[in-house]
Amino acid sequence: MPQIIEFPERHYVGARATITMTTFGLIADRIGEIVGRLAGLGVPIAGAPFLRYESIDMPGDRLVVQAGVPVATPVAGEGDLFAAVLPAGRYATLSHHGHPDQLAGAIESLLKWAGEQELKWDMTEHDGTEHWGCRLELYNTDPRVEPDPHNWDTDLQFRLA
Template sequence: MPEIVELPDRPYVGVRGTVTMSTIPAIADRIGEIVGWLAGRGLAPAGAPFLRYESFEPDGDGMVLQAGVPVAEPVDVEGDYFAGVLPAGRYATATHRGPFDGLAGATGALLAWGAEQGVTWDVTERDGAEHWGCRLELYNTDPRTEPDPAGWLTDLQIRLA
């Protein structure tokens, strides 16, 4: 059952790119790279890695997406990595159990629940595109240690206005 929770600022290291639904792995697959980069500097993740959906283009064919790994404190970065902060605020959250191909439906259910509750999302429209303040999928299960997709847990978090 979805709920609304208050979350603090959360620093992270991330990468960003413009992708389509079929090219999401070009960004998503870099999560392991970021974890390795952090480990090489003696830093451990401070939470579940995530994808952050920044914007969706009008034709639905392109989106700006981030892959990120939370850190305890902000860190200096290099290359195409950047240091970011997931903003504090009130978030609608729900947990999806199962394979990643069910996430679109789970997100749709969370958005529908929010509409029923009268929630106002932190989203704006510019040039026909949706720009989200903070819309996340947090991957709590490592598929390398849990090979059965039926056991994967993914938290959905969408910031309220």
């Protein structure tokens, strides 16, 4: 069941890419690289790695997505990796257990629930492209510990206006 949770600002190290629905690996695979860089610097991870959707143009099959890894305190960026902050605020959240390919149904459920509650997203639409203030998929399961994606846990966190 969806919930509304108030989150503080959260620091992270991220990478950004413009992708299509078939090239998600170009950004999702960066999570391991970011985790490795942080480990090399001795910086502990402060939460689940995530994908942050900046813009979504489904008819044009064009998405701008960040891969991010939370850290407790700011860490300097290097190369195309950058330091940033997830904005504080109220987020509609939903947990999903199962294969990431099944996330579309969970997302639809969260969007439908928010509509029924008359909630407004931190999102604007321009020429068919959604621009999100903060739309997250947090990956709570370490695939090195649980290799079966059918047993993975993912949290959706979409910021409310």
